[in-house]
Amino acid sequence: MNDIETLKAIKGGEFLIKETSAEHVFIPEEWDEEQLMIAETCDNFLAQHVKPNLTRIDNQEPGLMPHLMDEAGALGLLGISVPELYGGFGKDFKTSMLVAERLGAGNSFSVAFSAHSGIGTLPILYYGNEAQKQKYIPKLASGEWKGAYCLTEPSSGSDANSGKARARLSDDGKYYLITGQKMWITNAGFADVFTVFAKIDNDDNLSAFIVEKDFEGLTLNSEEHKMGIKGSSTRQVFFNDCKVPVENLLSDRQNGFKIAVNILNIGRMKLGGGTVGACKEVITLAVRYANEREQFGRAISKYGAIRHKLAQQAILTYASEAAVYRASQNMEEATEMLVASGMDESKAKLKGIEQFAIEAAIIKVHCSETLDYVVDEGVQIYGGMGYSAEAPMDRAYRDSRINRIFEGTNEINRMLTVDMMLKRALKGELDLMGPAQKVAGELMSIPDFSLTNEESLFSTEKKYLANFKKAILMVAGGAVQKLMAQLGKEQEVLMNLADMLIELYVSESLQLRVEKLVGLRGEESCKEQLDIMRVYINEAAEKIAKSGREALNYFAEGDEKRMMLMGLKRYTKTDDFNSIQARRNIAAKLITENKYCF
Amino acid sequence: MSVIVLVEHNGRAINKKNLEAVQYASVIAQKTGATVTAVILGTVGAREMESLGQYGAQKVLHVDDARLNDLHTRVYACALLAAVQKENSKLIIALNDISGRAVAPRVAVKLKAGLVGGALSYPDLDKGFVIKKSVFSGKAFAYVNITSEIKVILLTPNTFPLNKIEGKAAIEKLNVIFEEKDFGIKVKEVNKVTGEVPLADAGIVVSGGRGMKGPENWGLIEDLAKEFGAATACSRPVADAHWRPHHEHVGQTGGTIRPDLYVAVGISGAIQHLAGVNGSKTIVVINTDPEAPFFKAANYGVVGDAREVLPRLTAAVKKFNQHK
Amino acid sequence: MKILVCISQVPDTSTKVVLKDNGSAINSQGTTYIINPYDEWYALVRAIELKESGIANEIHLVTVGKADTEPVIRKALALGGDQAVRIDAESNDPYLTAVYIADFAKGVGYDLILCGKESIDYNNGIVGAMVAELLDMDYIGFAADIQIEKSVAVVNREIEGGEETDTCNLPLVISCQKGVAEARIPNMRGIMAARTRPLNVIAPSPISPVTEILSYELPPAKAGVKLISPENMDELVALLHSEAKVI
Numbered sequence A: 001m002n003d004i005e006t007l008k009a010i011k012g013g014e015f016l017i018k019e020t021s022a023e024h025v026f027i028p029e030e031w032d033e034e035q036l037m038i039a040e041t042c043d044n045f046l047a048q049h050v051k052p053n054l055t056r057i058d059n060q061e062p063g064l065m066p067h068l069m070d071e072a073g074a075l076g077l078l079g080i081s082v083p084e085l086y087g088g089f090g091k092d093f094k095t096s097m098l099v100a101e102r103l104g105a106g107n108s109f110s111v112a113f114s115a116h117s118g119i120g121t122l123p124i125l126y127y128g129n130e131a132q133k134q135k136y137i138p139k140l141a142s143g144e145w146k147g148a149y150c151l152t153e154p155s156s157g158s159d160a161n162s163g164k165a166r167a168r169l170s171d172d173g174k175y176y177l178i179t180g181q182k183m184w185i186t187n188a189g190f191a192d193v194f195t196v197f198a199k200i201d202n203d204d205n206l207s208a209f210i211v212e213k214d215f216e217g218l219t220l221n222s223e224e225h226k227m228g229i230k231g232s233s234t235r236q237v238f239f240n241d242c243k244v245p246v247e248n249l250l251s252d253r254q255n256g257f258k259i260a261v262n263i264l265n266i267g268r269m270k271l272g273g274g275t276v277g278a279c280k281e282v283i284t285l286a287v288r289y290a291n292e293r294e295q296f297g298r299a300i301s302k303y304g305a306i307r308h309k310l311a312q313q314a315i316l317t318y319a320s321e322a323a324v325y326r327a328s329q330n331m332e333e334a335t336e337m338l339v340a341s342g343m344d345e346s347k348a349k350l351k352g353i354e355q356f357a358i359e360a361a362i363i364k365v366h367c368s369e370t371l372d373y374v375v376d377e378g379v380q381i382y383g384g385m386g387y388s389a390e391a392p393m394d395r396a397y398r399d400s401r402i403n404r405i406f407e408g409t410n411e412i413n414r415m416l417t418v419d420m421m422l423k424r425a426l427k428g429e430l431d432l433m434g435p436a437q438k439v440a441g442e443l444m445s446i447p448d449f450s451l452t453n454e455e456s457l458f459s460t461e462k463k464y465l466a467n468f469k470k471a472i473l474m475v476a477g478g479a480v481q482k483l484m485a486q487l488g489k490e491q492e493v494l495m496n497l498a499d500m501l502i503e504l505y506v507s508e509s510l511q512l513r514v515e516k517l518v519g520l521r522g523e524e525s526c527k528e529q530l531d532i533m534r535v536y537i538n539e540a541a542e543k544i545a546k547s548g549r550e551a552l553n554y555f556a557e558g559d560e561k562r563m564m565l566m567g568l569k570r571y572t573k574t575d576d577f578n579s580i581q582a583r584r585n586i587a588a589k590l591i592t593e594n595k596y597c598f
Numbered sequence B: 001m002s003v004i005v006l007v008e009h010n011g012r013a014i015n016k017k018n019l020e021a022v023q024y025a026s027v028i029a030q031k032t033g034a035t036v037t038a039v040i041l042g043t044v045g046a047r048e049m050e051s052l053g054q055y056g057a058q059k060v061l062h063v064d065d066a067r068l069n070d071l072h073t074r075v076y077a078c079a080l081l082a083a084v085q086k087e088n089s090k091l092i093i094a095l096n097d098i099s100g101r102a103v104a105p106r107v108a109v110k111l112k113a114g115l116v117g118g119a120l121s122y123p124d125l126d127k128g129f130v131i132k133k134s135v136f137s138g139k140a141f142a143y144v145n146i147t148s149e150i151k152v153i154l155l156t157p158n159t160f161p162l163n164k165i166e167g168k169a170a171i172e173k174l175n176v177i178f179e180e181k182d183f184g185i186k187v188k189e190v191n192k193v194t195g196e197v198p199l200a201d202a203g204i205v206v207s208g209g210r211g212m213k214g215p216e217n218w219g220l221i222e223d224l225a226k227e228f229g230a231a232t233a234c235s236r237p238v239a240d241a242h243w244r245p246h247h248e249h250v251g252q253t254g255g256t257i258r259p260d261l262y263v264a265v266g267i268s269g270a271i272q273h274l275a276g277v278n279g280s281k282t283i284v285v286i287n288t289d290p291e292a293p294f295f296k297a298a299n300y301g302v303v304g305d306a307r308e309v310l311p312r313l314t315a316a317v318k319k320f321n322q323h324k
Numbered sequence C: 001m002k003i004l005v006c007i008s009q010v011p012d013t014s015t016k017v018v019l020k021d022n023g024s025a026i027n028s029q030g031t032t033y034i035i036n037p038y039d040e041w042y043a044l045v046r047a048i049e050l051k052e053s054g055i056a057n058e059i060h061l062v063t064v065g066k067a068d069t070e071p072v073i074r075k076a077l078a079l080g081g082d083q084a085v086r087i088d089a090e091s092n093d094p095y096l097t098a099v100y101i102a103d104f105a106k107g108v109g110y111d112l113i114l115c116g117k118e119s120i121d122y123n124n125g126i127v128g129a130m131v132a133e134l135l136d137m138d139y140i141g142f143a144a145d146i147q148i149e150k151s152v153a154v155v156n157r158e159i160e161g162g163e164e165t166d167t168c169n170l171p172l173v174i175s176c177q178k179g180v181a182e183a184r185i186p187n188m189r190g191i192m193a194a195r196t197r198p199l200n201v202i203a204p205s206p207i208s209p210v211t212e213i214l215s216y217e218l219p220p221a222k223a224g225v226k227l228i229s230p231e232n233m234d235e236l237v238a239l240l241h242s243e244a245k246v247i
Helices: A034-060 A064-074 A092-107 A108-119 A120-128 A130-142 A256-292 A304-340 A343-357 A357-382 A393-402 A410-427 A432-444 A457-491 A493-523 A523-555 A558-571 A579-593 B016-032 B046-055 B074-087 B100-111 B215-227 B234-239 B273-276 B306-323 C037-052 C067-079 C094-108 C127-134 C188-194 C233-241
Strands: A147-150 A166-169 A175-186 A193-200 A207-212 A218-220 A233-246 B001-009 B036-042 B059-063 B091-095 B114-119 B132-137 B140-144 B151-155 B170-175 B188-194 B204-208 B233-234 B261-265 B282-287 B300-303 C003-005 C009-011 C033-035 C057-063 C083-089 C110-117 C138-149 C152-159 C162-169 C174-175 C199-202 C209-219
Touching: A034 A064, A034 A092, A034 A108, A034 A393, A034 C067, A034 C188, A064 A108, A092 A108, A092 A256, A092 A304, A108 A120, A108 A147, A108 A175, A108 A256, A120 A130, A120 A193, A120 A207, A120 A256, A120 A304, A120 A343, A130 C174, A147 A175, A175 A193, A175 A207, A175 A432, A193 A233, A193 A256, A207 A233, A207 A256, A256 A304, A256 A343, A256 A357, A256 A393, A256 A579, A304 A343, A304 A357, A304 A493, A304 A523, A304 A579, A343 A357, A357 A393, A357 A493, A410 A457, A410 A493, A432 A457, A432 A558, A457 A493, A457 A523, A457 A558, A493 A523, A523 A558, B001 B016, B001 B074, B001 B100, B016 B036, B016 B046, B016 B091, B016 B151, B036 B046, B046 B059, B046 B170, B059 B074, B074 B100, B074 C138, B091 B100, B100 B114, B100 B151, B100 C094, B100 C127, B100 C138, B114 B140, B114 C094, B114 C209, B132 C209, B188 C152, B204 B215, B215 B233, B215 B261, B215 C094, B261 B306, B282 B306, B282 C233, B300 C233, B306 C233, C003 C037, C003 C094, C003 C127, C009 C067, C009 C110, C033 C037, C033 C067, C037 C057, C037 C067, C037 C110, C037 C174, C057 C067, C057 C094, C067 C083, C067 C188, C067 C199, C083 C094, C094 C127, C110 C127, C127 C138, C127 C174, C138 C162, C152 C174
Parallel strands: A147 A193, A166 A193, B001 B036, B001 B091, B036 B059, B059 B170, B091 B151, B114 B151, B204 B233, B204 B261, B261 B282, B282 B300, C003 C057, C003 C110, C057 C083, C083 C199, C110 C174, C138 C174
Antiparallel strands: A166 A175, A175 A233, A193 A207, A218 A233, B132 B140, B140 C209, B188 C162, C009 C033, C138 C152, C152 C162
16 A cells, blocks of 8 residues: 555546656555455355356345345445445445445346445445444445435436425424335335435425435336346336435435535545456357357457457456546545544545545446447457347346447546546636646647657557647647637537547556556566457547547637647657558457466 | 286176276287286175186185275275285276276376276287377367386276187185275265166166256156156256256266267257267267257267157157067 | 364355366466355354354464465355464375364364364365364264254264264364255354454474475366257267267
8 A cells, every 4th residue: 555645546537637657556456465355255255156146136026135135245345445344345436346346246236236235325424424324334335224325316317406305394393204205216116215305495405315215105107118237126206305314314405416426526436347257258158159159160269350359348448447546546545545644434534535536437438338349349349149038138238238328328428538627627626727828838839759768569549649748738728718608508618628538547557557557467478458449449530539629620720720630640749550460369368278368 | 826806896796898897908918918807895795706707717716804895095995905915916906986096096106007997998019009089078088108017007998899708717816904094085975876876887868958958858768768768968058057956967067978879858969968978889969050060070960859859769669669 | 161173165066166286286376266156155254153052152263374364264254153264285185284283273172073074176075084083083074964952963964875973072173065054144243353363373284295285287178069950869869979978
């Protein structure tokens, strides 16, 4: 663990303007023995209890999902990060991310698990008073009680604060009476405790309440018929003057939205971890199938078209994973620093994670889209069998899709990424102005063609990354200058900027991961990882160029546009690179190992 | 000098694998200019004992104590030790089966003798005393040298074919004094699976997996087994689902078998299952899935539905048996 | 009652065997190691059950291995086990292994010694019987069920073509197979406790091995499968008779 004094960790969002040293990132290749044992317990749990029962789970066999939650609880998996004081194991954030990742390969179970241990438990853990925590947390940590979270309504999804659910004080002042309708509530069919958001009287903002299933006035609708995660209980929850004791108001009145936003940051990270776990599982299935299925006298894994897909699946997954654990470590260190400075642990955790909310949003988008790619090509590799309900790809494909929708749609998360960056810049927390002006100045001058001072294994990619940052600063700077307050309404431009930021963050995380890995194992043992890095970053350059061009062509004009387009070209230029061969190398390793092996 | 071989019986007869042990001892004895002394514990007929001469035993040391009709490993070890000491033997042969693996190691310890279990070859005397055995659950072989003066080998059944010769073994009684403490294990109950061919030593085994779809379809397997004179076995998921009794489970964590012929029906061929059967001489795989990994480990394969293939195969075997 | 469970480290079941140095050794690069399944799922879990039901009060683990076996030992401690001893030696000679274990056990005095029926790497299955002889104890192998009533073990074991129920006074050595217990997943409590449970390292007794592995060999590559049409079972039978010569 890094000494807090010498911590050179950069702040949230600073990846755009500062460099990170590889020795300061955490990479999954560094799990310690205990963490690996915990991961193995998760794998064994899925192998024994979940995977043999996927069809029964999807059929929503009565009592099966809560039973699986009980089994997970018996193993201690539901209370990983709950403090020991409340019956949990007090493990750090990275370890809870590892658990989210490993259990992420559990299809519908993963959703039930993360809804329970994330949104179902954390609002009470982080915002509850002592009495509330004592009453609810131990039972949630053990799984004796199952948790759910009621925010979304039929007419308020992305616009969460527009919810119509209302709460009013009863005549005797002892209860809040909640009336409203909540929709898409995971675990509703068996949850014992719900965190419910509603506005008290004429408040502008939501408040949060802890509601037990047996409180008078709470009813459920029947199960929703969904495209995927069919085994996850999803219902509408109706509140008709539901009697909630006043002691069950969670945190301050009107603090609900803030609770929701903070918990969402964590949820986005866990989604990132979970989707990475699902990716690895799908890739392993795809490789195995490709190695066994023969056509034209050979295993299809021998064909280039298939190899391309396998390699690309692995590249995106490895990159997503790099981002997930880099950010997790940053959040953990930020939390530790705040605790060391005297802040209360719960508050420090929320603030530490909030510090990297931009990264969390990026991760949510990138990882969910990576999984969608992986399952889509997974179906393709399986061919006809990919379309069959008897094979695993159909379920994987349908189950994946929700990840781009919940925890904030990917569109919302993209816009938040840019929005948060710009807001922090405005507040003076993030110095974008200085660096952007520097880039603008550079555009006017003659490009520097001198060779880089030191040629290391990573100097090419580091140069690209530095250039990507300039590209983004240039386009973002230009957009802000040109569109000013209107920028918030130009969603397409925001999306373009977000895509550039996402590619930068993931590329850099990947480069740092491979650099640290080479430092640990030597170049010889990391050949495929180096290829992964190179393919990804080369592709990222083109994506950044494309997004930048689209934005510039919209808001820039005349000479300024010409100059910025030239600058964009300069800052996304890459040397010739043989991606086909690199992907073949990566695929060859997957095929030999017969599983995801990076 | 005599090679000692522990020979077991069921009171009435001496089965094939025990005859193989005698023959194995005899081949080694011939190479080293030694004789073969079989050791028989408990009550069995003279004719059976004499017949060991047909597999190369010159002498039988008979510990004619009725208490030894059941396996008491400490007692057996004492008796075997007495025989070894009487003959001043330097080589002891037993079988790599349940009793051999319980008795021989005790004797080996008493004599500080090196023991190689699961032998698949005769000892290579050029390289020392090197015996080939299977390791990593059948994924490889190891060549093991015994360096001690006295040596113990546990032979894998069904490794070498039996060849009967002319001969009659001389029976000699061996009296051994046993201590009461040696009879510490008391037998409470015995449940023999009667009327069927025991799996461990069966020459032919017909085995079913999840592809059979359900226990109600096992009649097809049993019919084929009956026609082959075979034992029946199953894969782990089938045993776990209680479609078949657990003693039929062959695989990594079930039984290991080495039949001449293993017929696998509706078994995909996961590595854990292969570990239990990869010593089979011939493997026939019947499966509807042409991609099933088991085909890669098979000698013969039939891509088809068990419900059609098995009755046809049973009929074909029946026809073959009738014309034999 | 004190139980000793013998744990050995073996390569994971899906490991491909790769030889090196001209076949004189196994290439262990990239190999994942696990607890021998028979030791873990049956011997160790049964010991844990006996402790949970109050019959046993202490479970000790013993492994013969070098420092690289410690992660696997700690996994066993995570499952259950009050303390572990690692006898600092490498051995593929069963007699050597048995002497190391017995010499250690002699110093402590155990009522019950459990091990798996065999290890999946060398498939010998004789260390248990040897340990019993060295400690002058009885041995029951291939147990499929173990009950302890007062200080008597009631063991259901596999025999030729069936099963037998034996009773024997403790102390006793038993090797375990399927049926003795159900495999367990280490829970969080156990994983965190594993860190704090003692893992002591002791020197092996000074004796020489009586066997040595000179070399290894991979099985010959299997010739491709001969596919026979389901319509043609007579042909299969004919091949089994004339070509394979198995009927």
